Amino acid sequence: MSPDTDVAAIVEELTLAEAIELTVGTSDPTARATGYLAGVPRLDVPPIRLVDGPLGVRIPGETSTAFPAPLAVSAAFDADLAREHGAALGRETRGKDQDVLLAPGLNVIRVPHNGRNFEYYSEDPVLTASTAAAVVEGIQSQDVVATPKHYVANNQETDRAALDVDVGERALRELYLAPFRATVDAGAGAVMSSYNGLDGTPMSEHRRLLTDVLKEEWGFSGFVVSDWFATREAAPAATGGMDVEMPGVSMLELLSGGEQGGEDEGGDGGFSPADIDFPEEFASGMPDPESVEGFREALPGAVERGEVPRKRVFDMAQRVLTAAEDVGVFDDDRADGAVDTEAHRELARRVAIRGSVLLENDGVLPLDEADDVALIGPNVDEAVLGGGGSSETTPVVETSPIEGIEERAAGSVTVAHGLPPVEGFSMFDFGDDEGEEGEDGHGSEPGEEYSVDDAAAAAADADVAVVVVRDVASEATDREDLRLPDRQDELIEAVAAANDRTVVALNTSGPIEVPWREDVAAVLEQWYPGQAHGHALAAVLYGDEDPGGRLPVTFAPEGTYPTDGDERRFPGVEGTVHYEEGVFVGYRHFDATDATPTYPFGHGESYADVAYRDAAIDGDAVTVDVANVGDRDGREVVQVYVRPQAVEGVDRPVREFAGAASVGIEAGEVASVRVPIDDLALQRYDPADGWTVDPGEYTVEVARSAGDVRAELSLER
Ligand code: BGC
Numbered sequence: 001m002s003p004d005t006d007v008a009a010i011v012e013e014l015t016l017a018e019a020i021e022l023t024v025g026t027s028d029p030t031a032r033a034t035g036y037l038a039g040v041p042r043l044d045v046p047p048i049r050l051v052d053g054p055l056g057v058r059i060p061g062e063t064s065t066a067f068p069a070p071l072a073v074s075a076a077f078d079a080d081l082a083r084e085h086g087a088a089l090g091r092e093t094r095g096k097d098q099d100v101l102l103a104p105g106l107n108v109i110r111v112p113h114n115g116r117n118f119e120y121y122s123e124d125p126v127l128t129a130s131t132a133a134a135v136v137e138g139i140q141s142q143d144v145v146a147t148p149k150h151y152v153a154n155n156q157e158t159d160r161a162a163l164d165v166d167v168g169e170r171a172l173r174e175l176y177l178a179p180f181r182a183t184v185d186a187g188a189g190a191v192m193s194s195y196n197g198l199d200g201t202p203m204s205e206h207r208r209l210l211t212d213v214l215k216e217e218w219g220f221s222g223f224v225v226s227d228w229f230a231t232r233e234a235a236p237a238a239t240g241g242m243d244v245e246m247p248g249v250s251m252l253e254l255l256s257g258g259e260q261g262g263e264d265e266g267g268d269g270g271f272s273p274a275d276i277d278f279p280e281e282f283a284s285g286m287p288d289p290e291s292v293e294g295f296r297e298a299l300p301g302a303v304e305r306g307e308v309p310r311k312r313v314f315d316m317a318q319r320v321l322t323a324a325e326d327v328g329v330f331d332d333d334r335a336d337g338a339v340d341t342e343a344h345r346e347l348a349r350r351v352a353i354r355g356s357v358l359l360e361n362d363g364v365l366p367l368d369e370a371d372d373v374a375l376i377g378p379n380v381d382e383a384v385l386g387g388g389g390s391s392e393t394t395p396v397v398e399t400s401p402i403e404g405i406e407e408r409a410a411g412s413v414t415v416a417h418g419l420p421p422v423e424g425f426s427m428f429d430f431g432d433d434e435g436e437e438g439e440d441g442h443g444s445e446p447g448e449e450y451s452v453d454d455a456a457a458a459a460a461d462a463d464v465a466v467v468v469v470r471d472v473a474s475e476a477t478d479r480e481d482l483r484l485p486d487r488q489d490e491l492i493e494a495v496a497a498a499n500d501r502t503v504v505a506l507n508t509s510g511p512i513e514v515p516w517r518e519d520v521a522a523v524l525e526q527w528y529p530g531q532a533h534g535h536a537l538a539a540v541l542y543g544d545e546d547p548g549g550r551l552p553v554t555f556a557p558e559g560t561y562p563t564d565g566d567e568r569r570f571p572g573v574e575g576t577v578h579y580e581e582g583v584f585v586g587y588r589h590f591d592a593t594d595a596t597p598t599y600p601f602g603h604g605e606s607y608a609d610v611a612y613r614d615a616a617i618d619g620d621a622v623t624v625d626v627a628n629v630g631d632r633d634g635r636e637v638v639q640v641y642v643r644p645q646a647v648e649g650v651d652r653p654v655r656e657f658a659g660a661a662s663v664g665i666e667a668g669e670v671a672s673v674r675v676p677i678d679d680l681a682l683q684r685y686d687p688a689d690g691w692t693v694d695p696g697e698y699t700v701e702v703a704r705s706a707g708d709v710r711a712e713l714s715l716e717r
Contacts (some may be wrong), residue, residue, distance in 0.1 A: 002694060006072050007321045007328040010043055018042070019317040023238075024295040025050075025248030026056035032059045033098060033388070035225070035246045037320065048223070048324050050246070054103035054119050054462040055386045055530065056090045056393030057339070060428070065344040066385045066395035068536075069528035070104060070131075071510065074121035074354030075604075077637045078662040079134040085351055086146070087137020087487055088344050092693065093144045094337020099329055100145040102390070104181045106132040107194075109510065109553050110155040110585050111563045111570050113479040115285075117510035118387050118528050120487075120550035121587025124601065124657045125175050126678045129182035136186040143327045143335040148183040149192035150227055151177050152209060153579075157572040158478045161287040164197040164304040167579040172198075172399070173685035174583050176540040177209075181218055189222040189323030193242065195230045195287055201240075204231045205584070223319040228254070228390075229287040236308040237404055243316040245295040245382030255428070283429070285476030306631070312695060340396045352529040352536030354635075354662075357604040359514075364501045364521035366543025366607060367464055371411040374458040376495055377468035377505075378450075378488070383533035384507040388425030389475025395531035396488045401468045401505070404534020408542050417448065418455030418491045425474035429717035449569045452491050456498040465499040466541065467492050473509035478571070482513045482558045505537055511555045514598060525549075543607055548635040550604035550705065554587050556597035562589040579598060583653060591654035600707035601657070607666065608634020615702045615711035621676045622713065624702050628665040637662045638673045641706065642715075643682040654702060656681040675702075682717060693717050 011019075014148070018040045028036035028049065035050035050664040051057055057064040065088065067073075073085050086104070093101045103121040108129050115121075121128040124576075132148060139146035153176050167176065180191065191214060194203045203209065204226050215221045224244035227676045231237045231245045247254050302308040328334035358365070358524050383398040459465035469488040473479055483489065496502040496519040503522040506512060507529065514523060525546065529536050539545045562581035563570035568578055584592050587601035609630030616623050622640045641655040658681035665671045677700065679693075695717055702711040 004505050005325050007318060007325050010045060010321060011318045012318060013043055014040065014314065015301065016310065016313065018301045018311050022297060022317040022320050023299070023313065025244070025246045027249050027253060029189065034058070038246070045321065046329060047330065048100065049098045050100040050102055051096065051098040052102045052362060053391040054105045056395070057096050057098065057101070058390065058393055059096055061128050062096070063394050063396045064096065064339050065348055066393040066398065066531040067348050068352045068355055068530040069386055070121055070550070071118050071552060072527040073135070073351055074127055074131040074552040075357055075527065076354035076662060077349065077550055077660040078354065079130045081354055082131045082345060083138040083350065084615050086135035087141050089135070090139035090142030090334070090346050091145040091337045092339050092344065093139070094142055094335050095339035096337070099232070099324065099327065100147060101139055102147045102149065102192060103139070104132050104135045104146065106183065107150060107154050108175050108179065108585065111475040111577070112482060112511045112553070112561050113195065113480070113570070114155060114390065114510070115157040115387065115423040115478045116475050118555070119391050119471055121465040123554065124552070125178040126657050126658055126659065126680050127552055128383070129179040129680070130659070132179050132677070133186035136183045136188045138329065138422050140187055140189065142337060145189035145222070145323050147190040147192050147225065148180055148188050150194035151180055151181035151191050151203065152194060152206065153198055154194035156287045156478055156571060156577065157283045157476055159575070160476070161195040161285070161695050162575060163572055164200060164576045165579065166199065166576055168582055169687040170685045171579055171582045175585060177213070179678055182215070182221045184218045188328055190225055191220065191222065191373060192225050192227055193230065195227050202232055204242050205233070205236040207240040215241060221319065222323040223316070227288045229292050231292055234293045238295070238299060238302070238308045238312055238316065238542040243319045248294060248296065251289045258460070264369040276708065281425070281477040345397065348530050349532035349535050352526065352532045353539050353545045354548040355527060356475065356536065356540045356548040356658045357525040357545040357551055358606070359523040359525055359599050359603070360517060361522040361605050364464065364503060365541060367541050369379050369408070369542055371463040372411040373405060373461035374414045374416060374465040374499070375468070376414055376416050376455045376459060376465060376491070377401070378417050378421050378486070379414060380417065380468050380471055383531055384470055384528050385526045385530055385686050387473040387475070388511055389427050391475070392426060392428060397533030398531040401534050401537050404538040408538035411463065414458045416455040416458040417450055417454050419487055420450050421484050422470055422472060422488070424472050425477070427475060444616040452487070452494045455491060456494040459502065462499065464501040464503065465495045466503045466505060467495050468505045468507070470507040471509055471512055473700070479509070482511060484512060488513055489563070489709060493519065496520045503541065511553050513553070517598070523693070543632070546607050546633065547604065548633040548637070549680045550602050550637045551599055554590055554597045554601045555599040556590060556595070560595050582651070587652035591706070600705050602637070602705035603707065604637070604638050604705070606631045606634040606636060608636070608667065610634065610636050610665070612702060612710040613651060615713060615716055616673070617700060617713050621674050622700060622702055623672065623674050624711065625670050625672055626663065626665060627670045628667055631667050633664070633666045635662060635664050636671070638675055639703045639705065640675045640677060641701040641703055642677065643701065644684070645694045645696050645698060647694050650684065654704065657706070658700070675716070
């Protein structure tokens with residue numbers, strides 16, 4: 001069809017049945033897409049294919065680039081890098097001949113235990129918004145529809161399908177909605193609604209948030225797609241603003257890639273998730289497909305009875321077609337995309353490095369390449385690709401820590417596991433192969449005796465010990481606590497006691513407790529680094545690259561977060577979770593309580609030494625010269641925070657993050673840096689008056705983290 005396909009004209013031609021077919025998923029004949037809209041062959045409307053997810057393109061049985069987890073992307077504090085990452089995701093989506101990517105995930109990190117934090121960006125709305133908007137622009141630059149998810153307040157996995165969220169309007173607007181709005185402004189063609197309810201109404205039927213706010217107030221012209229099996233009754237969903245019900249097929253069909261029959265073949269018939277042997281931990285996080293009233297079956301009658309206006313159904317179809325047309329679904333010259341290119345492999349490595357946060361370093365890093373290394377850890381044989389769930393991605397190539405370090409080290413490398421492998425969750429592999437060697441050759445030698453003492457002995461014999469440890473996280477379940485699982489803390493303690501040049505490399509889904517921090521020489525956080533794990537680890541440890549990341553989440557002891565120790569706040573009581581902390585999430589909470597976190601928001605060390613000079617306000621931005629006064633090239637993340645005005649009767653945070661710039665600076669050089677001040681940091685949402693900027697004087701901080709302010713400026717508003 002021509003590039004100027006007239007969507008309105010197609011919609012005019014649709015029968016009601018054809019329009020409804022554009023609003024509900026069906027089986028993909030090729031069993032590849034995560035969600036599939038059949039299109040309208042009579043009118044040359046092609047099928048529209050939706051695919052997961054934020055870490056890479058997930059198609060059962062296929063490979064694609066396994067990029068680092070989104071939390072690593074935001075840790076780079078660099079919207080340009082995020083845009084490049086989004087473009088690569090979009091290119092792979094097209095390379096797989098899909099149309100809509102079910103990403104980015106941008107729920108603000110409220111609960112440090114949330115099992116999906118690795119899929120999200122930050123505890124801060126400005127960092128989340130700028131990263132997510134850039135990822136959306138990148139994805140859509142490749143002729144792919146981006147789908148910001150999960151709208152909104154899906155901040156935990158426990159009971160996610162049944163939970164109701166009680167959140168005040170100010171926190172909802174300032175923290176949880178703001179990043180979604182930024183992605184709509186960036187042109188997102190779709191938005192995925194979440195499983196939870198809000199103020200007593202399921203999000204899939206939430207007229208105020210889906211229609212009044214998203215579509216009318218923000219001008220969103222794309223389509224709202226339900227999370228999978230999240231819709232309940234069809235008519236309230238359609239009238240509330242839901243445009244597409246997914247998946248429209250049974251759970252069995254979905255999980256088996258369409259191979260199992262539907263009801264006719266005796267395949268479904270009252271199938272529920274309980275019939276699948278999901279790990280017990282997932283129980284409260286799984287939706288119930290039986291509670292879904294399908295659009296295909298229910299909408300014709302609902303229209304006939306006048307429960308759903310006919311024109312609403314055509315609006316739903318029009319929204320789908322508009323988003324599809326915008327990314328060239330009807331065009332012959334649409335981008336073809338590409339999968340697993342050299343450029344994508346390089347980007348996967350680069351993002352993993354740029355997202356690496358050096359939490360501590362007493363000078364042991366960078367390593368000397370002649371050092372004899374003891375490489376220790378239960379999972380040193382495998383790259384940490386991600387957590388469990390719909391974001392699981394299978395790469396063509398991957399580098400384990402062993403491969404990465406062995407390739408780079410000039411000294412000897414002795415490997416000791418110390419403990420049996422820490423098993424991650426998979427939502428697509430619920431066999432009983434626990435403890436066996438993985439099919440892909442991962443895991444330790446069969447019959448190997450794991451010994452913490454042997455690991456400590458290997459450390460004692462080496463110049464330096466590198467201990468690689470991980471947590472385990474998955475969609476549909478939350479982390480039980482913030483400790484490293486199994487006996488990894490004990491392993492670290494034993495190694496640190498044997499070698500005072502011990503480096504801990506963390507692979508975690510979010511904040512983790514570091515009880516041994518005083519006993520080790522360096523701590524490096526690399527999140528879930530994806531396929532380039534080993535290369536990224538070696539590049540940072542040996543100082544080939546400066547660790548470019550800073551913390552997008554505060555690290556603090558369990559018990560000190562605002563959602564700790566109060567069931568009403570997490571995981572909720574009697575089906576409701578109360579966001580009683582209001583806007584005091586993450587560093588806003590720690591600042592307000594004067595509690596000292598282990599590592600503050602924005603923290604991360606560099607191998608370079610920098611000095612900040614001549615900070616000034618220039619219009620709506622901060623300018624500052626950053627001198628690299630050391631003898632190593634480095635990367636600096638200049639951060640700006642606003643200290644809001646005191647307003648009577650309103651509790652304001654001590655500081656709000658207002659923006660950052662990440663700059664590479666060669667030794668001896670000075671970089672002139674400009675950081676725009678995000679409006680969101682100056683505004684507050686007043687439930688009576690809407691967005692408000694209180695007139696007066698604001699203190700603007702130029703900082704290396706929320707806990708390390710280098711200059712204070714004053715801004716009049
Ligand atoms: C997840 C979504 C995902 C969808 C399709 C749901 O369980 O919450 O993030 O896109 O499944 O796999």
